[in-house]
Amino acid sequence: MSAHFAQTAWAAAAVLFVAISAWGVGGVFQEWLCEDGDLLDSEAAALRFLAGVGALGLAGFLVGQIYFSRWTCAAVLLAGALLNFRFPWRGRRWTTLSPALLFAAAIVGLLLISGLALPVGDVDADEISYHLLGPPIWLREHRIAPVLEEALTAFPETIEVLSGMASVLSNDRAPGPLGVLIFAAFLLQARGLARRLGGGRLAGDLAAAFLAGMPAVTSTVDQCFVDVPYAAFILAAARLSLEKLHPRRAMLAGVFAGFAAGTKYFGLPAIVFIALLIVIFQAGKIGTRLRHAVIFTVLSAVAGGAWYVRNWIVLGDPLYPPPPTVWHWLPTPTFSLEACIALKERITLRGMGFGKGFADLLLLPFRLTYWTAFFHGGGGMGITPLAFGPVALALLWKNRAARAWAALGAILTVFWFYSDQEFRFLDPAVAIFAAFAGVGAAALLRQGTRLSRWPVFVAIGLSLVLGIAHVLSSRAPRLLAVFSPARAEVRIREGVPHYEAFAFLNSRPEVRKVFVCQPYTTVYFLKKPYTVAIGRLGEQPHASIGSVNDAVASVRELGVTHVFDLSFYNSGFQWPTSGAGRLVYEEKDVRIYACDAGENTP
């Protein structure tokens, strides 16, 4: 029992250490953030923290190219934490908590706790299949490198590096709460944006509450996904770019955009969109606007380019897994063209949403509000954007900055609509919707008559109740698992596929390397080195091994001591019983073979 709470406390301490370190590193950017005086103190604090998160993740990645260990992680984080002495916080005005902010704080608090639960799930859960897969392997191999058996670990992983640093210093409970701290900064950004749009304090607080109450946003923040951090970086880049711009600001905005590209591939098109908006919406001569756009783009390449250069050098493609068109130019041996095409088809099918026609685009605001299930939305975004967003647009139409923000929201939405309609990929635009909704709701509450206010209260109440009900209902098992070791044990046994089989392998020192036959095995729970013949997306880590049968003859060459064979949904076992090794473990869907002579039987 005490081990459970000790692990939880240790993870919380590691997250706090990372947060303090990120705050220190963000201090390097503080002067540039505050020099124009147009950011709220809370917003500047959020951007300082986010800048630190991005820079620390990048620093961890670069150091990890040379050596990755607990000591190097601790050294990087300690260096960041010491910067706090050099860059103390200059903000003075701390905000008082309104009911709307209290609501947002309550959501953040609940998610911080639920984030401390151990991750469970099968291979369909992104955090299990790849977000959390890298750090333990980097720690074993002492280098941050893509896992060839799982191509999606070659995605830019700024956030995974940072959360990985927290988890290697503590345990796998750490990445969840770290994501929630970034989410808290994201809420402060939405609040600052609503204030910037002219909505006043009520509008800002409502915007933060609306965003905190959107199930489509909150459904991933405590589960090691990177959509909210990516959205926060994009929002930061846009916030700085769409103000009065000068070269230093363009550089800082570019750094944030680079961090976004270092977090998610979607950051790349967003850089182009923001650069375009700089040219279109900034005042001044066209030459100056173009110069700022170029500065912005160059700095984003500097801050975010490391991941793409690494992929190009190590895997042969800056974008990996490569789109089929890129593969034709830069073929890579570890990911076949067929696998590229299959992955593209899979993404296209999953991202269809409600269709891609022009009428579908026009109906999108209604469908995003009412028919959320079609966008893998986890409960949608409530009704406040549709109820109050158009009101704010009508009120703010003569405001140039508001038009620029509306344009960014529209461009991001149209791009999302025609690329991949997964709700969480829309998070940057959703934050803009929340800011506009906050402005619209505040205007109606201020200006309307008593009779006209009640639908406003109903719409706000419905959305916020929906938001907190979703958090409570979806997080109940996680929350209980944090406070009750018995519940945690039950959750792990029910949520970890083939728990006993993995425990068998993980507990035996003679297990040195495992060959995994079925690509849909949840290898995250296997704490030993492993390899596969073909990965779940068609990855082929070994050029000469294209099937399980090839591997049977190559056991010694692969250095494999054990084989994990899974009959996935009764698909049948693949490892031949007459093949190398003898059966040492068997349950309904799992067989484990020992390949070395003299292995112990259970």
Add this chain to the structure above:
Amino acid sequence: MNNQGPPNWILRLAPWWVMAVIVGYAVFTVLGSRTVQRLLGK
């Protein structure tokens, strides 16, 4: 927003719009419920 406050027509129309959005939400929530879907044979 400018200092003169928002135009009146927006404030007159807005509550009706908000109400329509709420009613739409209620309708779609009921229509999407398992009970109604079962009654509709889907």
